[in-house]
Amino acid sequence: MAVLIYIEQEAGGIKKSSLEAVSYGRTLADSLGTSALAVGLGPISTEEWTKVGKAGAVKGIHVADERLSAGIIQAHASAIADVFSYVDADILVLAKSSLGDAVAARLSVKLQAGLVSNVAALPDLSEGFTVKRSIFTGKAFAFTAIKTVKKILAIKKNILDIREEDHDLVVEVRQSSLGEEVFSAKITGMQKAEGQVSLPEADIVVSGGRGLKGPENWNLIEDLARELGAATGCSKPVSDLNWRPHHEHVGQTGIKVSPTLYVAVGISGAIQHLAGVNSSKKILVINKDPEAPFFKAADYGIVGDAFEVLPKLTDAVKAIK
Amino acid sequence: MKILVCITHVPDTTSRIQFTDNNTTFDQTGVQYVIGPYDDYALARAVELRDQTSGKLTVLNVGDAASDPTLRKALAIGADEAVRIDTVPKDSFYVARQIAHFVEENDFDLILMGRESSDFNGGMVHGMVGELLGLPSISPVMKLEIDGKTAKLSREIEGGKEELEAPLPLIVGCQEPIAEWKIPNMRGIMSARTKPLLVKEPLSEQSHAEVVSYELPPAKGAVRLFTTDQVDDLVKLLKNEANVL
Ligand SMILES: Cc1cc2nc3c(=O)[nH]c(=O)nc-3n(C[C@H](O)[C@H](O)[C@H](O)COP(=O)(O)OP(=O)(O)OC[C@H]3O[C@@H](n4cnc5c(N)ncnc54)[C@H](O)[C@@H]3O)c2cc1C
Ligand SMILES: Nc1ncnc2c1ncn2[C@@H]1O[C@H](COP(=O)(O)O)[C@@H](O)[C@H]1O
Numbered sequence: 001m002a003v004l005i006y007i008e009q010e011a012g013g014i015k016k017s018s019l020e021a022v023s024y025g026r027t028l029a030d031s032l033g034t035s036a037l038a039v040g041l042g043p044i045s046t047e048e049w050t051k052v053g054k055a056g057a058v059k060g061i062h063v064a065d066e067r068l069s070a071g072i073i074q075a076h077a078s079a080i081a082d083v084f085s086y087v088d089a090d091i092l093v094l095a096k097s098s099l100g101d102a103v104a105a106r107l108s109v110k111l112q113a114g115l116v117s118n119v120a121a122l123p124d125l126s127e128g129f130t131v132k133r134s135i136f137t138g139k140a141f142a143f144t145a146i147k148t149v150k151k152i153l154a155i156k157k158n159i160l161d162i163r164e165e166d167h168d169l170v171v172e173v174r175q176s177s178l179g180e181e182v183f184s185a186k187i188t189g190m191q192k193a194e195g196q197v198s199l200p201e202a203d204i205v206v207s208g209g210r211g212l213k214g215p216e217n218w219n220l221i222e223d224l225a226r227e228l229g230a231a232t233g234c235s236k237p238v239s240d241l242n243w244r245p246h247h248e249h250v251g252q253t254g255i256k257v258s259p260t261l262y263v264a265v266g267i268s269g270a271i272q273h274l275a276g277v278n279s280s281k282k283i284l285v286i287n288k289d290p291e292a293p294f295f296k297a298a299d300y301g302i303v304g305d306a307f308e309v310l311p312k313l314t315d316a317v318k319a320i321k
Numbered sequence: 322m323k324i325l326v327c328i329t330h331v332p333d334t335t336s337r338i339q340f341t342d343n344n345t346t347f348d349q350t351g352v353q354y355v356i357g358p359y360d361d362y363a364l365a366r367a368v369e370l371r372d373q374t375s376g377k378l379t380v381l382n383v384g385d386a387a388s389d390p391t392l393r394k395a396l397a398i399g400a401d402e403a404v405r406i407d408t409v410p411k412d413s414f415y416v417a418r419q420i421a422h423f424v425e426e427n428d429f430d431l432i433l434m435g436r437e438s439s440d441f442n443g444g445m446v447h448g449m450v451g452e453l454l455g456l457p458s459i460s461p462v463m464k465l466e467i468d469g470k471t472a473k474l475s476r477e478i479e480g481g482k483e484e485l486e487a488p489l490p491l492i493v494g495c496q497e498p499i500a501e502w503k504i505p506n507m508r509g510i511m512s513a514r515t516k517p518l519l520v521k522e523p524l525s526e527q528s529h530a531e532v533v534s535y536e537l538p539p540a541k542g543a544v545r546l547f548t549t550d551q552v553d554d555l556v557k558l559l560k561n562e563a564n565v566l
Contacts, residue, residue, distance in 0.1 A: 010479065071478070073448070074457055098478055102460055102494075105448025108414060114529030115413065117443050130533060135441050139338045141536040142441075148529050185457045185487035192481030200479055204565070228566070246463065246498065247477055252334050252439065253358055253497055261565040271335050278538075282565050284555075285544070295544050300559070304549035312549065316556040320566070 026056025053169030211266020269294025359435025417449030460494025
């Protein structure tokens with residue numbers, strides 16, 4: 001009745017959110033008196049597997065099939081289902097992501113497993129199996145009892161620290177037996193920003209709004225982001241106006257982030273924007289209007305002109321490092 | 322082409338979220354209900370595709386009679402018929418089973434949903450329906466073109482996008498900018514009154530999970546304000562006190 005963790009890669013490395021999922025799975029396995037195993041699809045290097053071991057997995061199952069390096073949803077779901085029954089798992093843990101969500105949904109049907117997404121804490125095992133998940137785009141939580149024997153938990157980012165175990169994990173290679181039918185959707189092209197921290201994965205996010213006046217001023221946002229090791233985001237009008245690409249737009253209709261620090265510059269703080277950021281640990285708002293609604297949702301605020309504040313802030317961060 | 326759009330009936334984002342009965346029931350007082358924002362994108366694209374192919378567009382909701390005004394709005398926006406499966410949605414799996422059963426009985430070429438519902442934010446129902454029907458499901462999709470029996474799509478991935486091709490029938494979870502939201506015009510509103518809204522009995526099916534209780538996040542403390550000249554102090558605080566740098 002093992003706990004299996006589905007790990008995802010980004011730019012050749014295991015995602016940080018997947019390592020969080022491994023640690024979540026390990027802590028859960030410990031409290032259930034069972035073991036935590038990780039499954040990885042497509043090519044994964046030995047160094048990356050080592051990280052998975054440190055994060056808490058005692059064993060890795062590697063389905064190295066090259067065809068799985070692309071995120072074809074049906075193929076990933078079939079490969080995980082095979083490993084899930086092979087290791088006789090009862091619980092699957094994964095990090096919430098655009099691929100992970102889609103794969104988890106299909107698996108829930110394949111495995112007859114109750115699925116809870118947006119999981120915000122370890123489950124309460126005192127009476128059955130009750131999971132805290134965030135709902136209404138972060139405005140509330142629901143405690144949800146899973147009634148099925150098999151369970152799938154898609155966890156939110158940043159809900160626990162990554163463990164640092166001192167052991168080497170064993171990696172077992174499992175042959176894939178996937179037929180062509182699960183590859184009926186074909187990926188024909190990809191555009192991806194290279195060498196940047198991706199928005200949902202980032203620990204710090206610096207976002208700009210219409211207060212930045214135009215795309216030509218984004219170097220101010222990017223400079224601060226670089227010093228902070230942060231990803232850059234924006235408000236919806238900014239991506240609607242094509243100042244920034246759509247995948248940077250944060251909010252109810254865009255990306256939902258839960259970083260350690262969210263910095264909002266020249267964003268008014270409309271409720272639809274807040275819906276995407278309200279699970280951030282800390283929020284810093286920079287706005288020249290002291291009445292901007294965002295200050296009500298903020299932990300720290302600077303009332304001032306972004307064009308003056310940003311260079312100063314970037315310098316101050318540089319100085320402290 | 323026969324198109325199905327699955328829509329949710331959800332509180333408007335600006336709604337104040339509260340619970341009653343010792344935190345076991347969502348408090349509907351003063352809550353304004355709307356078509357789920359992502360479902361609205363799905364519907365808008367479906368209307369365009371229906372117009373291009375002179376097909377038929379059905380909207381479906383799994384819900385009780387409270388959803389009817391939302392379904393009427395979808396008819397006003399341009400759907401040809403509305404269907405409501407008359408039951409209270411228990412969990413994503415339960416809803417997916419109802420939708421899959423309806424699709425089995427009615428054969429659609431294209432099934433559009435929202436990327437996620439804005440109440441429970443699962444982003445799960447499309448994948449479940451896909452698996453139940455043995456069809457591909459692709460989400461979150463920002464562009465969708467139909468070329469004969471093939472769909473060409475662009476899907477958002479972390480930090481970028483991916484172009485895909487998939488055979489019909491197909492299930493798609495939609496998000497912007499797949500199409501511009503459509504606002505019903507007077508003619509749409511008038512004709513919606515006479516378009517069919519069918520009510521169907523649900524399948525009896527178990528749910529996998531149930532909500533035991535709700536909780537609101539702890540209230541936020543007051544913001545600590547700084548002036549432009551105090552930026553250094555703020556950064557020190559972020560590093561030493563908040564531990565976020
Ligand atoms: C259904 C729906 C869904 C939506 N989804 C989203 C979403 O997902 N994400 C999203 O962001 N929005 C969304 N919106 C839009 C949202 O309601 C707001 O319109 C939007 O967030 C405003 O963007 P903004 O704050 O950048 O611009 P504005 O509201 O124009 O605010 C600009 C801010 O910059 C400040 N400012 C101006 N100049 C300066 C300066 N020199 N220095 C410092 N501050 C300055 C101003 O005081 C102001 O507060 C949605 C709307 C609807 C109806
Ligand atoms: N009760 C429902 N009735 C009709 N469609 C639904 C229902 N619940 C979810 N859906 C569809 O499934 C999508 C994803 O929902 P969810 O998995 O709940 O986030 C929604 O955007 C809708 O298109």
